[in-house]
Amino acid sequence: xxxxxxxxxxxxxxxxxxxxxLGTMGILAWDAATNGxxxxxxxxxxxxxxxxxxxxxxxxxxxNTGGETAEAVRVEVVGTDxxxxxxxxxxxxRGSSREGxxxxxxxxxxxxxxxxxxxxxxx
Amino acid sequence: MASRVPKKPADSLREYYRGIAGGLLFSVPLLYxxxxxxxxxxxxxxxxxxxxxxxxxxxxxxxxFAGLHEDASFAEVAIDSVEELGIGLVLSALVLYLTGQxxxxxxxxxxxxxxxxxxxxxxxxVSVGTAQLGxxxxxxxxxxxxxxxxxxxxxxxxxxCGAVLLAANVAPTDEIRMIAAEAGAARLLxxxxxxxxxxxxxxxxxxxxxxxxxxxxxxxxxxIDSAVTYxxxxxxxxxxxxxxxxxxxxxxxxxxxxxxxxxxPAVIGAAAGRLLLA
Numbered sequence: 001x002x003x004x005x006x007x008x009x010x011x012x013x014x015x016x017x018x019x020x021x022l023g024t025m026g027i028l029a030w031d032a033a034t035n036g037x038x039x040x041x042x043x044x045x046x047x048x049x050x051x052x053x054x055x056x057x058x059x060x061x062x063x064n065t066g067g068e069t070a071e072a073v074r075v076e077v078v079g080t081d082x083x084x085x086x087x088x089x090x091x092x093x094r095g096s097s098r099e100g101x102x103x104x105x106x107x108x109x110x111x112x113x114x115x116x117x118x119x120x121x122x123x
Numbered sequence: 124m125a126s127r128v129p130k131k132p133a134d135s136l137r138e139y140y141r142g143i144a145g146g147l148l149f150s151v152p153l154l155y156x157x158x159x160x161x162x163x164x165x166x167x168x169x170x171x172x173x174x175x176x177x178x179x180x181x182x183x184x185x186x187x188f189a190g191l192h193e194d195a196s197f198a199e200v201a202i203d204s205v206e207e208l209g210i211g212l213v214l215s216a217l218v219l220y221l222t223g224q225x226x227x228x229x230x231x232x233x234x235x236x237x238x239x240x241x242x243x244x245x246x247x248x249v250s251v252g253t254a255q256l257g258x259x260x261x262x263x264x265x266x267x268x269x270x271x272x273x274x275x276x277x278x279x280x281x282x283x284c285g286a287v288l289l290a291a292n293v294a295p296t297d298e299i300r301m302i303a304a305e306a307g308a309a310r311l312l313x314x315x316x317x318x319x320x321x322x323x324x325x326x327x328x329x330x331x332x333x334x335x336x337x338x339x340x341x342x343x344x345x346x347i348d349s350a351v352t353y354x355x356x357x358x359x360x361x362x363x364x365x366x367x368x369x370x371x372x373x374x375x376x377x378x379x380x381x382x383x384x385x386x387x388p389a390v391i392g393a394a395a396g397r398l399l400l401a
Binding site: 005006007008009010013014016017018020021024025027028029031032035037068069091093094095096097122123 | 164205213368
């Protein structure tokens with residue numbers, strides 16, 4: 001085969017393009033091999049509360065450690081007095097987390113507050 | 124052939140600029156569509172790999188039949204295709220970063236997915252832009268295009284590139300699903316007939332530039348040629364919908380309906396591609 005005539009700039013772009021394309025494909029192949037088609041696995045973590053106005057704001061983090069994206073993830077936060085707050089995340093992609101905040105009237109530092117994932121959809 | 128002189132760096136730089144312009148010209152609607160960002164993390168990695176493979180084959184085909192001079196070796200065609208894929212990925216990453224869709228706070232998998240989904244169409248745009256937007260080179264005669272290799276394969280490849288460029292912009296949107304679900308069978312049949320007529324109109328009845336060249340190389344009549352173009356559009360449309368996950372939970376009739384809905388932009392792209400991209 002005849003060696004194609006290319007100037008250094010073109011060789012540079014080619015080598016960078018080759019590295020980028022092969023690298024991307026490698027990452028995807030590795031991802032496919034390790035993740036497969038595992039369903040979403042969701043967990044909720046509450047952050048430390050902060051007083052605002054007449055209530056408290058509590059940061060909520062949802063993490064998806066499964067192999068597929070979860071859509072319309074609804075999280076419920078319940079205080080000991082039974083008052084609840086709810087928030088929904090449009091998407092929680094695989095291997096990702098999403099953050100939000102709920103507002104509750106009672107002091108979460110003195111009262112127990114629990115959180116759980118109520119539901120999600122398969123996209 | 125062995126004595127071909129390399130281009131001056133300034134010339135190839137201009138070519139890259141053209142590629143960048145072309146890449147964005149065709150794909151900026153896609154970069155600004157949220158369903159496309161989503162499909163970056165919705166798509167399974169194997170599907171993204173299949174997308175890269177299919178895009179690379181299209182790039183090879185386009186560079187073979189339209190992008191490079193006629194006697195380009197396979198190595199040259201492959202090198203250009205790799206360059207274009209790389210430019211596509213970098214451009215996609217840059218625009219996604221500037222629009223806040225990727226960044227340090229976005230997880231790695233999600234970042235890669237978004238860049239790949241967007242980058243593929245950008246890469247085809249880069250390829251077409253590099254070949255099509257240049258004015259000077261044809262006159263200087265460094266890019267021999269007059270004797271384009273015309274064959275069934277070249278027609279198919281150019282038609283596919285055109286169809287992908289046009290249809291990819293709407294394929295991932297919810298509107299396709301909505302129209303497919305709500306339009307009803309009679310309307311969809313009408314849409315299908317209209318699409319076929321559109322293809323025929325572009326190819327044979329509008330004297331688009333390139334249509335003279337086309338009629339010289341037709342081996343079938345106009346009607347069959349238009350039907351084949353529509354079939355190509357349906358195939359591209361189905362492939363794009365599968366890639367964007369639109370078939371994942373769809374029943375048979377939704378699969379057919381969505382394909383017909385997307386085949387309208389695809390057939391315009393395919394017809395125009397066959398005429399103009401050569």
